[in-house]
Amino acid sequence: MKRIVGLISLVLLLSPGFILSGSIGFAADPIVIAVPTSLGFLEGKESHKVVQMAVSEINARGGVRVGGVQRPFEVAAIDIRDAAPGVPVPEALLGIEKIILEKKPAAIVVGPFRSEALIAGMDIIAKYKVPMLGTIAMSPGSEAKLKKDPEKYKYIFRTCLNAVHLVKYLAGTMALINEEFGFNKVYVMHQDVAWARATGEFVKKVYFDKAGWEVVGTEAYPTGTSDFSSALMKARASGAQVIMPIFDMPQSGILVKQWKSMKVPALMAGFISPLAGSGAWKTFDGKIGGAINCIFELGSAIYAANLPQSKDFYNKYQNTYGNPLQAGHGPAPAYESVYILAEAIERANSLEPDAIVAELQKTDRTGVMGRVRYDEGHQAVFGNDPNESAVAAVFQWTEKGSRKIIFPASLAEGKIELPAGLKSAK
Amino acid sequence: MFLGTVVYAVINSVILALMAIGFNLTFGITGVANFAYGSLYVFSAYLSWMLLNWLGIPFLLSAAVSILVTMILGALMYRFILLRVRGQALSEVIATFGIGLAILELFRYFGMVGFEYTLPVFVDHSLMIAGVYVDMQRVLIVVIGLALIVALWVFTHHSSIGLAFRGIAQDERTALTLGIDSDWIATLSVSLGAGLAALAATVIVPLGSIAPAEGYDVLIKALAVCIVGGLGSTGGVIVASFAIGFAERFTDTYLSSHWTMIVSLAAILLVLAIKPSGLFGKQKELEERI
Numbered sequence: 001m002k003r004i005v006g007l008i009s010l011v012l013l014l015s016p017g018f019i020l021s022g023s024i025g026f027a028a029d030p031i032v033i034a035v036p037t038s039l040g041f042l043e044g045k046e047s048h049k050v051v052q053m054a055v056s057e058i059n060a061r062g063g064v065r066v067g068g069v070q071r072p073f074e075v076a077a078i079d080i081r082d083a084a085p086g087v088p089v090p091e092a093l094l095g096i097e098k099i100i101l102e103k104k105p106a107a108i109v110v111g112p113f114r115s116e117a118l119i120a121g122m123d124i125i126a127k128y129k130v131p132m133l134g135t136i137a138m139s140p141g142s143e144a145k146l147k148k149d150p151e152k153y154k155y156i157f158r159t160c161l162n163a164v165h166l167v168k169y170l171a172g173t174m175a176l177i178n179e180e181f182g183f184n185k186v187y188v189m190h191q192d193v194a195w196a197r198a199t200g201e202f203v204k205k206v207y208f209d210k211a212g213w214e215v216v217g218t219e220a221y222p223t224g225t226s227d228f229s230s231a232l233m234k235a236r237a238s239g240a241q242v243i244m245p246i247f248d249m250p251q252s253g254i255l256v257k258q259w260k261s262m263k264v265p266a267l268m269a270g271f272i273s274p275l276a277g278s279g280a281w282k283t284f285d286g287k288i289g290g291a292i293n294c295i296f297e298l299g300s301a302i303y304a305a306n307l308p309q310s311k312d313f314y315n316k317y318q319n320t321y322g323n324p325l326q327a328g329h330g331p332a333p334a335y336e337s338v339y340i341l342a343e344a345i346e347r348a349n350s351l352e353p354d355a356i357v358a359e360l361q362k363t364d365r366t367g368v369m370g371r372v373r374y375d376e377g378h379q380a381v382f383g384n385d386p387n388e389s390a391v392a393a394v395f396q397w398t399e400k401g402s403r404k405i406i407f408p409a410s411l412a413e414g415k416i417e418l419p420a421g422l423k424s425a426k
Numbered sequence: 427m428f429l430g431t432v433v434y435a436v437i438n439s440v441i442l443a444l445m446a447i448g449f450n451l452t453f454g455i456t457g458v459a460n461f462a463y464g465s466l467y468v469f470s471a472y473l474s475w476m477l478l479n480w481l482g483i484p485f486l487l488s489a490a491v492s493i494l495v496t497m498i499l500g501a502l503m504y505r506f507i508l509l510r511v512r513g514q515a516l517s518e519v520i521a522t523f524g525i526g527l528a529i530l531e532l533f534r535y536f537g538m539v540g541f542e543y544t545l546p547v548f549v550d551h552s553l554m555i556a557g558v559y560v561d562m563q564r565v566l567i568v569v570i571g572l573a574l575i576v577a578l579w580v581f582t583h584h585s586s587i588g589l590a591f592r593g594i595a596q597d598e599r600t601a602l603t604l605g606i607d608s609d610w611i612a613t614l615s616v617s618l619g620a621g622l623a624a625l626a627a628t629v630i631v632p633l634g635s636i637a638p639a640e641g642y643d644v645l646i647k648a649l650a651v652c653i654v655g656g657l658g659s660t661g662g663v664i665v666a667s668f669a670i671g672f673a674e675r676f677t678d679t680y681l682s683s684h685w686t687m688i689v690s691l692a693a694i695l696l697v698l699a700i701k702p703s704g705l706f707g708k709q710k711e712l713e714e715r716i
Contacts (some may be wrong), residue, residue, distance in 0.1 A: 004640050036483060039534075040534045040539050040638060041539060041641075042539060042540050042541065045537060045539055045540075045660070050514070066592060081532075084639050191685060208634040219683050219684075220683060220684045221683045221684075222683070222686065224643055225683065225686070226633070226634055226640075227434065227438055227674075227675070227678075229430075229434040229558075229675070229678075230431060230434065230678035230683065231678070231683065232431045233427055233434075233558060233679070234427070234679070237427055242474075250541060250634075250637045250639075251634055251635070251678065253541055253544075253634060253635055254633055254634040257561075257633065257634075258561075259446065261552045261559060261560070261561035262552070262558065262559040262560075263552060263559045267483050272613065273541075274541035274635070277541070279540075279542045280541065283541050283544055283635070285546065285547070312600055321680070326541065326542070385695065387528070
């Protein structure tokens, strides 16, 4: 009995998922990079893996040169679980503070999953002056907070797509659909979280209302919802030609299955995280042909043939871990962030936070997701040309189970094809 | 739209009943609130997935094996842990919750997180019912759910073990004087409850995917249904499942999905305020009257 109790206690002690990894063999002390995020979610898990991959590459090349000494990077990760339904923001913040105090990191990479946790956590990051390169949370609220007090919050950067840039890609995709098929009735379904709410509202405001589209319905679903039948019935009844989903929860895969099984005559075009990776075809038994999905950063779960760095990164991950990347958001900017940080530290020749921040602001690096530069809100600039800015990619699942990029034009591999049973309005 | 909503509300109700019936059965017989229930649901689903994908065992056989293994796990959990704390409600809750947490976190710790963790549907087809398309998996869930309720009624009314279950549930001491081994029956009831969680996972998981967080979700839904229906009352579970199931889908359709969770919680609060023992519950009913 005592053994069983002991075993259970051991398992419970191990369960918080406090993981340390890094390299050995350097005489100098390592530079710690903290990864506090939702490690139990695909985006967090794969982002953590690519950070380790980038750190291994940098360490294999001799590490980072600071003050005339080559120092290795070391990764310290903690699962703050902020993506899980019902986990309060203060609990996630405790995890961030814990890793800052215990591991004394030179910088944070990846960071909170939920924007609610990021925005609240900005005060902790500012208090301890730890530069952070966020790669998952997307609400522009963090940039607005930074702009109100730039001196206090200057430590926070975002390398991934934010909701404002996502709106541009979704609007571009809708414009393409309208141009090719004449569709102009849309039903918006989004997760009831800050970034998805903001994205849904912004697309309506900046595109649908101005371009003459009719938004026939909007539905907000709490995280964890597992039945979307009501909204799909409403979409059918209202004559929607396009359904625009915006979800990053695992259960959103059910929406795609229901869309197919209920035979809703509308094009599914937006963002559903389970649809992003190549494995989705098998997961959904090949029932996703025709669905259009956005990959938030090129390199995360998809590569473009005309940007070799994205292909190299995609293949490198597969060779390292045995499986292709599946998360359409997070991994590519997490990988880039490690290199951006390494370059900033070397340019600053110091680990002093303000010096690193000053160099991060000067970032101009072309890599996996195109050219990365930060704007005045410390947000990576996204656009449609990888030579000018970072890029996202919108692709369509073909009926044969492959993915072809359809937007932006600079990366496009083909045109949109309507799924069987759906007719063009032109 | 109305008929379509009714169809999906019935499906939702049966799903809720399937999720709650095992928890309710164990509590009704032994008085043990098995807080590892959601974890056993997830454990069974992952086990089926592993047998199917790693060992290449056909799905139905994988599902049968995982149901059996989950039942054994439930029995072992009772014999080696719960038996020691039986009758101490708080200790039972802490022990089962701890076991559940350990199971879920182990899956998370070993990186079993991703969208590829799902089970195949039994039949890949859609039917038109009342003017709305419904996939065969959901139709089968309703059929299996209703068959299970009938089977459980027959089992508890016309089999010796079932009658022993009811005997222990009514009065454990009197049952003991009639030669019924209460520990053995309690072991069987926890095991059967675990098996019902596994069966629910086998039919429900193909609709979506498996994730450690599902364990908490299933536990919360089972608790909600049992609290509204009355802990230990099978009839109460069925009525509560339909009440909550219909409330959820009609809120989705005629209000907004944004309010779905609030409506369900409000229903629970209302029942607790008016009748704390639940709609058909016998627990503490006498104290309420006094």
